[in-house]
Amino acid sequence: MTGSVLASIFIAILLVVGAIFTLVAGIGLLKLADPMSRLHAPTKAGTLGIGAFLLASMVHSFAFSDGSFHELLIMAFLFVTAPVSANFIAKVHIHTRASATPPPPLVDDTWSTLEVPPEDQDIDVTQS
Amino acid sequence: MGKVLNWLLPHPFLTALLTIVWTLLQNDLSWGMFVFGLVLGIIIPIGTARWWPDRPHRLAGGRMIVYCIIVIWDIIVANVQVAWIVLTKPNNKMSPAWVVIPLDIRTPEAITILAGTITLTPGTVSADLSDEGHSLLVHALDAPDVDAVRDDIKNRYESRLLEIFK
Numbered sequence: 001m002t003g004s005v006l007a008s009i010f011i012a013i014l015l016v017v018g019a020i021f022t023l024v025a026g027i028g029l030l031k032l033a034d035p036m037s038r039l040h041a042p043t044k045a046g047t048l049g050i051g052a053f054l055l056a057s058m059v060h061s062f063a064f065s066d067g068s069f070h071e072l073l074i075m076a077f078l079f080v081t082a083p084v085s086a087n088f089i090a091k092v093h094i095h096t097r098a099s100a101t102p103p104p105p106l107v108d109d110t111w112s113t114l115e116v117p118p119e120d121q122d123i124d125v126t127q128s
Numbered sequence: 129m130g131k132v133l134n135w136l137l138p139h140p141f142l143t144a145l146l147t148i149v150w151t152l153l154q155n156d157l158s159w160g161m162f163v164f165g166l167v168l169g170i171i172i173p174i175g176t177a178r179w180w181p182d183r184p185h186r187l188a189g190g191r192m193i194v195y196c197i198i199v200i201w202d203i204i205v206a207n208v209q210v211a212w213i214v215l216t217k218p219n220n221k222m223s224p225a226w227v228v229i230p231l232d233i234r235t236p237e238a239i240t241i242l243a244g245t246i247t248l249t250p251g252t253v254s255a256d257l258s259d260e261g262h263s264l265l266v267h268a269l270d271a272p273d274v275d276a277v278r279d280d281i282k283n284r285y286e287s288r289l290l291e292i293f294k
């Protein structure tokens with residue numbers, strides 16, 4: 001009896017924590033000033049928020065039924081794919097000049113997103 | 129013996145990973161499913177090994193686990209910090225900045241893990257790689273001191289990855 005009560009309390013805490021972090025992610029998306037800063041809110045607070053939700057789901061499955069490991073996989077795939085989408089959004093921001101132009105790299109010539117292939121270098125961008 | 133083992137397990141870590149993922153997907157622990165996962169974990173690396181010629185061969189497993197624990201801890205701590213910044217700091221007092229990190233690691237796998245780690249730890253997003261792959265462009269949400277962010281990433285994550293992917 002007390003075990004299931006403890007589990008319920010633990011699940012409730014995890015759900016509240018997850019909800020708070022997801023809410024902060026949403027607030028950040030609305031509040032922050034420029035596109036690159038806005039990218040920070042959902043990619044970050046989102047991971048911990050969803051992580052807390054999935055942990056709650058796992059605790060629930062172990063406390064009240066057979067137990068489930070699927071959540072571990074969801075977490076793993078989420079942690080692997082979230083940086084990739086964030087990276088692509090950042091590249092689009094750089095490419096469309098939606099953010100401040102980044103400083104040149106210390107070692108090489110330019111950033112790969114800003115690199116223009118030799119055959120395209122004489123195209124006048126300002127005309128189109 | 130070593131040759132046979134090398135042919136059978138061209139990528140031991142991938143074998144272990146596939147077996148674990150298969151067992152987790154089944155959602156019940158039974159020997160039958162474990163053995164089937166092991167069979168898949170042996171067949172798939174053999175079938176795909178030729179498309180991955182420069183895969184890392186020696187990985188320091190113990191250091192990898194330490195690295196994972198450090199990253200998970202950093203994610204939790206930094207999440208709270210970023211939530212605090214988002215909720216309490218007014219926009220005009222924030223100083224978002226580009227951080228350029230010269231890379232010492234060269235293998236694509238290590239750079240991928242470093243970039244992923246930077247994005248997952250809140251406050252920083254890895255945005256781009258230089259054309260030859262020797263510098264990493266990172267955007268920081270609130271970095272009054274750009275050099276501190278760069279040194280932190282280099283000392284905390286890159287030096288450890290350098291030891292894992294020797």
